[in-house]
Amino acid sequence: MSSSSGSGSSGSRERVLARVRRALADVPRDERPQDVRVERGYLRVHGDRTTEQTVELLAENLADYRALVHRVDAAGLPQLLKRLLAAHGSQSVLVPPGLPPRWLAAADAAPVHDREADTAYELDAVDSVVTGCAVAIAETGTIVLDGGPDQGRRRITLVPDHHICVVRVPDQVVGSVPEALERLDPRRPQTWISGPSATSDIELNRVEGVHGPRMLEVILVDDRAEGQAPA
Structure with missing residues (x-):
């Protein structure tokens, strides 16, 4: 046989x-x-939206994927992060190496810095992780991470149960996937996130937190005046 x-x-x-x-x-x-040039017949973006409409579409689609969406200006970001971490009962928060120190300056949770020697069990013991992002896609409600300094390695956003992701509005928001791809370096490690980690069994029972965070919170921070504040 x-x-x-x-x-x-x-x-x-x-x-x-x-x-x-x-x-x-x-x-x-x-x-x-x-x-060899490959012809791309698809549209780069669907419809004609203003910047504000694009951001609103992102917020709607994030919420549709069961992410918790918050809006704040740059000055209010530290206090909002403090409140969200406290509401989750977080006593520890994982911090990427390049996260702006001001973001967590008001937080009571103890910062935990990612180390290469940390095991998955050690990362799982951390209550929350706070990161930035590379780009956010309005039409699909997707957050893309590419391992930048304010995002850290992929594993720190895949193991902890609670992920807070900060999106700078409007600079990091695009309308469509093609627009996002134009901003991304294909040589960098990418994580595409559309809502909390979830799956469904054959009876369509949804289970969250299977292969990533059970809870995803996205903060849309208006960074148009951020350059006037200290980092």
Whole structure:
């Protein structure tokens, strides 16, 4: 039986490779993927929205995915973070290396700095994590992290049960996925987040916190006057 199965698998592999060779027969050997322009027929963005409408759409879609959405100006961010951490009962908060110190200056939770030696069990013991983001997509209600200084490594937003993500409005908000991709470096590690981690079984019973935070809170902070405040 094992010999017959192996033979069938080998035959299928050869058929696939033969089709690939035929498809590539007329491609010059020195041609590179970047030499061939691929036509993109899809729209970059759907509809004509103002900046304010784009931000409102982001807030609506985040809430639709069961994220808790908060709005604040730059000056009020530290007090809001303090209140959210206290409301969650957080006694410890994981801090990325480049998070602006002012953000958590008022918080009572003890800061925990990410270390390479930390195990998943140690990260799981932390009550909350606060990060920034790379970009937020209004049409899909998606937050994208790319491991920037104010976001840290991927694991610190996948293990703790409570994630607070700060989005700078309007600079970090785009309308569509194509617009987001234009801002992102494909060589960086990316985490795309649409609401809290969740899954459903065959009976459609939703379970949250399966492979990431059970609770996602997103703060849309108006940073248009932030340059006037100390970091």
